[in-house]
Amino acid sequence: MDNFPFYLILILIILLLIMLANRIKVAYPVLLVLAGLCISFIPGIPVLHIESELIFVLFLPPLLYEAAWQISWKEMWKWRRIIGSFAFVVVFFSALSVAFVANYFIPGFSLALGLLLGGIVSPPDAVSAGAILRFVKVPRRIKSILEGESLLNDASSLIIFRFAFIAVATGQFVWHEAALSFVWMVAGGVGIGVALGYFFMKMHKLLPTDANIDIVLTILAPYLMYIAAEEVHSSGVLAVVSGGLLLSNNRLRFLSSSSRLRGYNVWESLVFVLNGLIFMFIGLDLPQITSGLGNVSLSDAVGYGLLITAVLIIGRILAAYGAVVTTLIARNFITVADSSNPGIKGPFLIGWSGMRGVVSLAAALSIPEMVNGEPFPQRNLILFITFVVILATLLLQGLTLPYLIRRLHVKDPDHTMPEEELYNKLRNMMSQHALEHLRSNYERELDAYPVLQQIAQKLDTSSLVVKESSMNEGSKAVYRELLNHQRKWLHEKNAEKQSLDEEIVRRLLVYLDLEEEKLHYF
Structure with a gap:
């Protein structure tokens, strides 16, 4: 309770910064992270220790659930191949690229440690891209692809992270066990999400609820989906996403007009506060991260972080153009969503929209300090590199993406009229x-x-x-x-x-x- 006034002031600062961001047309995650950095250097400011469980359990489920309610299932299904390739294939490609680069250039990094780092920093952040796309108009298909990818890439990256962590902690990696575990994480997560989503839908429909009870049930749903899936070692992210998509596409069947309207306002405010806090926390966490670098100099650690950032950005852009080439070849054999040549502008925008954020931070913080009675290798350096990647992508890509969108003038082939x-x-x-x-x-x-x-x-x-x-x-x-x-x-x-x-x-x-x-x- 001693720091309670500090957190109240922090929320007020967040509100003022978001108003400023809206005024100057800058994505608010950028300003919040920078403000958190500046505040962390003020003498006497309480040192913030963020627990990974706080992000994974408190912040992540409602943010994913709200995103699942907002996305169009029709658009997601239409672009399912490219969304699936970016959410799984490109994330795996990014993680593998980071693993080899880290193993070669960073002293003391094995391939397993590199893959662990790759699993942490490979998923782009949905909140950052969404905040930026609010200020500019992009073709509907690009927006749909980015939104759909962001719903699924968290799950794929966390699966890579878990397998790499097991390899680092135990010193061995059994492929057939990993394959079975992967299948269970995906199938179990989706199954639990759909089952609990159906259960909540029946509760809304059969019980004598009103608008207030309906809203409370929608807030409870993502937490129960996530926790239930994680308890049986499946993907909590996929559980929340699949359950959210089920309920979103059936909202007219079990929610009254009052519940839909009031729930929209409640969720908009809730997500607004959660997003603001999490990006401010990223900046405030700098002292905790830098304090444990040990023998690695700050300049070397920054250099490693910028190197990994470059690998991620270049890899994603190459993957975007690779997806175009694959689609142009595949259209000769199967029916694709769009057989026209998208040119070079659209894929570049998709490739450049790769800001990292909350999931990467949470995954890095979840690495234990000790494993098998010994310090976890390179934990503090992994934390610092993750922080540099988040900050660099937010500043570089986050500040330049609106300019690029306006400059490139990408046409929207899906809208023939305003x-x-x-x-x-x-x-x-x-x-x-x-x-x-x-x-x-x-x-x-x-x-x-x-x-x-x-x-x-x-x-x-x-x-x-x-x-x-x-x-x-x-x-x-x-x-x-x-x-x-x-x-x-x-x-x-x-x-x-x-x-x-x-x-x-x-x-x-x-x-x-x-x-x-x-x-x-x-």
């Missing part, structure tokens, strides 16, 4: 469909309830206002059914038309939820 125009067009189509449904199925009610005539006029003219503020239960029931009919139409339209932007569909679903919420006040 987003607002697409939104208004789809909304007019939805309104006309609802109007036909209303006139065909509720002719008697239209004559009996004047407010339904106003609703019909609203649908016909796309007006946002119903003049009559009082509705009886009969007209409310009709209007609720009409709103549900529009939701069903949107869902079918989204599934039927693969080129339809799901973000626009979700905006319309929010509009329908707001319309239903208004009925509580009539």
Whole structure:
């Protein structure tokens, strides 16, 4: 409790820095890490000791869960091959590259230690890229690929990390046991996530919940998914992601409009605070990291960190172009999501969007100080290199990515008209469909309830206002059914038309939820 005022002041500083970042159009993770660095040098500031369990258990599950709710499953499935290759193949390629470079250039690093370091620093951070992409427009397919990759690469990197740790700690690596363990981590994680997701869906649907209880259940869900999977030595990350995707794609079936609207606001605030704290913690952790370098000079340690950073950046860019070449060859044998030549700009942006962050820090901190009664080899140097990689990628790529996006002018082949125009067009189509449904199925009610005539006029003219503020239960029931009919139409339209932007569909679903919420006040 002695440091409680310090943490309150820290939250206030985070809020001010994020407001400044929004004002000057800079990704807030960059400012928060730099601010944490500066604060850590102030005399008398409490030394921060971050426990890896704090990040893995407290921060990671809700951040992954919220990301799974935000992503479009349709887009993720459409680009599944390139997402899968970046989330698994490219992560493994990056980890292996780091292993060989570290073994060759860093004294005392075996291949196993190099692979351990590679597993730590190989996954790009979703939060950093997401914060940067808020300020600039990128093609929808690039955004979808980056979001989908970020959901899965954490799991693949942590699997590499676990296997490398076992090899370092025991001095041996049994391939068939590793293969079986890998299969269980993936299959068990996905299975547990889906099973618990289905369980929570039934709880929401069958129990007499209200909006407050629904929101609390959604907050409990990722923690239980993660902990349950980790207890049986499967992937907690995959459990949260798979369970989150299941619940996200069925949200209309078990959550009321009130629960969806209020839950969105709660989760937005929760994730906002968690992201702010974790990036500030990265900067504040510098004294703890540098204090244990031992015989390695600071300049040498920085040099090693920059070397590994260069390997990761160059490797990811080469992998992005390699994915393009593979796709152009594969289109001659299989059906691919897009058979056109994407040019050189798009792959370069994907390759440059490789900032590291929270998962890398948590993995490095989870290395124990002692193993088998002896100090873990190179633990402090691994921690410092990880810190340098996070800082360097955030500063170099994080600050230059918005400029590159604007400079390259990458065209969006998926959007043939402005987003607002697409939104208004789809909304007019939805309104006309609802109007036909209303006139065909509720002719008697239209004559009996004047407010339904106003609703019909609203649908016909796309007006946002119903003049009559009082509705009886009969007209409310009709209007609720009409709103549900529009939701069903949107869902079918989204599934039927693969080129339809799901973000626009979700905006319309929010509009329908707001319309239903208004009925509580009539």
